[in-house]
Amino acid sequence: MRKDVLNYLELIKDEIGLLNKSELARRLNCDPRTIERYINDTNTESRKPREIKSKIDDFKEKIIDKVDTLGSNSMSIFKYIQEKGYDGGYHTVNNFIKNYKNEQIKRVTMRFDKSLGLQAKVDCNETLTMINSEGETFNINIFLILLGYSRLRYIKLTTDKTQKTLLQCLIESFKYFEGVPKEIIIDNIPSVIDRHKTTFENVTIHKNFENFSKNAGFEVITCNPYRAEIKEKTSTLDKLTKRLNLYNKEFDTFDDLNNIVTKFNDEINNEISEVTYEIPVIRYLKEKGHLNPLPPIDILL
Incomplete structure (x- = not known):
């Protein structure tokens, strides 16, 4: 999203009808179609990025459960969730498990206590x-x-x-x-x-x-x-x-x-x-x- 274009159009909103879109595009170094889209779509600024759902999302809880309680490796979990309906790739599973483990290690707060006899x-x-x-x-x-x-x-x-x-x-x-x-x-x-x-x-x-x-x-x-x-x-x-x-x-x-x-x-x-x-x-x-x-x-x- 071109914030500079949005800001400029907001400043001259009362004069937009009088200006040529090609001239505006030249001033802002963009395509005239961009100017037209931003003028016509009043909700452009508040638009949120489209949420893309990953194939692994529905299986994350099962994966974490197997990693935490069984210490299962990526390949065994991949085969397991395939049987449960997962149709994505192995690398997606492997990368998720690696990232999860790294995050958990960072979050570990329990320390090996050095108190006497504890x-x-x-x-x-x-x-x-x-x-x-x-x-x-x-x-x-x-x-x-x-x-x-x-x-x-x-x-x-x-x-x-x-x-x-x-x-x-x-x-x-x-x-x-x-x-x-x-x-x-x-x-x-x-x-x-x-x-x-x-x-x-x-x-x-x-x-x-x-x-x-x-x-x-x-x-x-x-x-x-x-x-x-x-x-x-x-x-x-x-x-x-x-x-x-x-x-x-x-x-x-x-x-x-x-x-x-x-x-x-x-x-x-x-x-x-x-x-x-x-x-x-x-x-x-x-x-x-x-x-x-x-x-x-x-x-x-």
Whole structure:
């Protein structure tokens, strides 16, 4: 819309009938038809742009639901909504999901609290493949829990992501910490979240995991898988992966790998933290007394 044309015509509105449209067009450097359209259409200035509805609009709520509650990728969601009647392209879906995730990360306000004994963050999504000295392949998962105040870590390798394995890792971490943090932040993973009962508005924790958390004395805080990452957690996993890769095709058993991890765990807890600029095992001495007491192990099993 040419605002300058509208403004000029408004100034000379009482003389428009006396002026030649071609002359007006020459003065305003536009087509005479533009002058005629603006003179004849008295509502030009108040006209709103035509709203164009995208093919994806009717499916946005379903897409967000699948991304938030299931962590589904773009292709699986594209195939899913095609079955529901979507007839647009894959790139439209992929771009919408990328933009949505980026926007959510910007809007994240929940921080990893550094209060004494309050929070810990669990990560068990990292996986890698290792081959031993005899050519046997091991598909390995890394369990990591990080205390918020001291930045003390407990790391263990597992061979599956079942709920039973996750609970066992948590019990071992509580023994290592000699206490239980009051809150544990964990991703929306299948061993924690009941997918059948979880909706877009409400996340439902598996009954077994909920009972475990109550008996252990911690509150579960779930978060989306695309949350902004905690700096130290990411760097720890990166360092560990590089350390383990050095032993690819040289180790014999799974226990050999866990021995490497145990040694790495001790080293990383005695190095200066990137966040606190202090050594985790020293800060832990102050945090230890603020953790909830370690419950009897038999009630957790």
